[in-house]
Amino acid sequence: MYAQLNSKTLECYALHLKLAKQYEAEFPSFLMKVKVAEECEARRKKLTLDKKLKLLKVRQPVKSREIPSVVDLDGFVVNRSSEQFTDKQMSLLNKGLNYAVHRKPRMDQVVLDVETAIRSSKLSSTQKDCARAEVAEVLRKGIKGHSNKDELDVVKELKKKPVFFVKADKGNSVVILDKTDYNQLIQSKIDEGPYRIRREDPLPEMVKEVEKTLKECGSILGFAPIALKVSAPIVPRIKGLPKIHKPGNEMREIISGVNAPTEKVAKWLLEEFKRMPKPFRTRSVTNTLEFVKRLQASGNIEEDDIMVSFDVSALFPSVPVKEASNLLEDWLLQQHSGSAWRLKVRNYKKLVDLCMGQTYFKFRDLFYRQTKGAPMGNPLSPFLCELFMAHLEETLEKQDLLPEKWWRYVDDIFCVVNKDFLEELLTAINGLHKNIKFTCEVEEGLNYAVHRKPRMDQVVLDVETAIRSSKLSSTQKDCARAEVAEVLRKGIKGHSNKDELDVVKELKKKPVFFVKADKGNSVVILDKTDYNQLIQSKIDEGPYRIRREDPLPEMVKEFEVLAGRSIQRPTGLLEQNTKVKIP
Secondary structure, eight states: OHHHHHHHHHHHHHHHHHHHHHTTTHHHHHHHHHHHHHHHHHHHHHHHHHHHHHHHHHHSOOOOOOOOOOOOOTTSEEEOSSOOOOHHHHHHHTTOTTOOSOBOOOHHHHHHHHHHHHHHSOOOHHHHHHHHHHHHHHHHHOOOOBOOHHHHHHHHHHHHSSEEEEEOSSSSOEEEEEHHHHHHHHHHHHHHTTEEEESSOOHHHHHHHHHHHHHHTGGGTSSOGGGGSOSSOOOOEEEEEEOTTSSSSOEEEEEEOTTOTTHHHHHHHHHHHHTOSSOOOOOBOSSHHHHHHHHHHTOOOOTTEEEEEEEETTHHHHSOHHHHHHHHHHHHHTTOOSHHHHHHHHHHHHHHHHHHHOOEEEETTEEEEEOSSOOBTBTTHHHHHHHHHHHHHHHHHHTTOOOSEEEEETTEEEEEEETTTHHHHHHHHHTSOSSOOEEEEEOOOSSOOSEEOOOHHHHHHHHHHHHHHSOOOHHHHHHHHHHHHHHHHHOOOOEEOHHHHHHHHHHHHSSEEEEEOSSSSOEEEEEHHHHHHHHHHHHHHTTOOOOSSOOHHHHHHHHHHHHTSOOOOOOSTTTTTOOOOOO
16 A cells, blocks of 8 residues: 555656646746645634634633653563563563554655745756756655664664564463474474475465466456456465463464465455345354343343353364355355356355365475364455354254353353253254364352352241241240241351362461452452551551540440430340341
């Protein structure tokens, strides 16, 4: 895009020079009129904006506020290498892998500034033409942008280190890995995965196959097949994205389809499929907002229901490409009717098979081919995986096994299901296809408790309801209430986990405090001495004054005077369990 913009700018500048030469007498006055018009328009806009700003200042005074500064994000850069980095190097890496140190000026602005300076000078027409020619030559060679010398020095230092700076699998974190470790991890993925080595360079064969297929399917394109040919194709490269959100050194392998011979064909097919009038049925959601809306509209969750998360193990490498291609053909045939459309669908399928069949890639001067599944990095792979998963969901729905509250994002599924139906559902979805396997995780809720006691008010209510509905005499009812009260006074043992209780006892013996962080729900562990010293320093430095005597009796007496009556502890059934309520 930038190359085209640069080319158009140079063409406009060449046309400008041609007009200036042919209409030497009239052109200066025309440019001057354009310049004056631009200045008048700029003044008019400035006056309008000044009036708006003045009105805003009258309505609401502007409050002074601090200028936001860039703060280093804790954990944004994850160093898993053996190298050490300075604060300047980490600060630059904290700006992300997409941060550009060089900043080139706008070409059109440069041309305008230069031409304005030439027009306002007292040079002769020959000198002006020479100046324009020199500027045009500089523009053709390119202009170096303004850069930060310190940052450039840091970039040079980083390039000398034997490490790779890669993006994490989830999020935009920067992960630093030793080159040897990175190469070993990728090589182990290749050795253990569905990949096979190829001795010869597959690029000539790939290009030839693309040209042949485009020529055969040219009738459905509506334009010249050359438009879908990549000008300088390369064999796709494999790269790894570290899964820092999981333990170990797991990586997700991506076979990048950028500049592959089939890249433009795959992207064109994807746009064609998105424009089809009859989209396939799916329970997929595109983002969090859509998921929340569907969840809120689905109604309440019953008492016997539980929240379950299903995950497809290695979806992309497990999807059967041929079956997904056949499903795509069936879906396309449903869009329209007629022999012409059927012919077009056959050509669509031929192009899809071309894109999904060229699964070659290169790593460290060796060539490989993926023998199973859809390559992650091919533009068509997400669409085919989505179509295949929608087909599985439709199969479940026909068997009357698909829960009503079931939503999926790629390979992650959230559903609400009856707890007695969970095992049957898990068995059913794992039997849908031999390649697709689901893992299950049952939600435990937001608050995790080791020792769960029953609610006291609920116990009292249930017991009193049973007593009142019974046919006991009044004496027997009173005896029953007395026995329940005695049990409540002794306390009710709740369901507990013995191992967890042992761990709690061990934690209680440690000379530390477990406190909640100021922001978030993090648990902070502090030595008791450090905690006490911190609190004492806050008291000494803050607006607090010491008092020698216990103020509680005085506080109670003052409250009794204000309340107009004394506070008495309640007696009766819930003596030890009822909270004091004072109107």
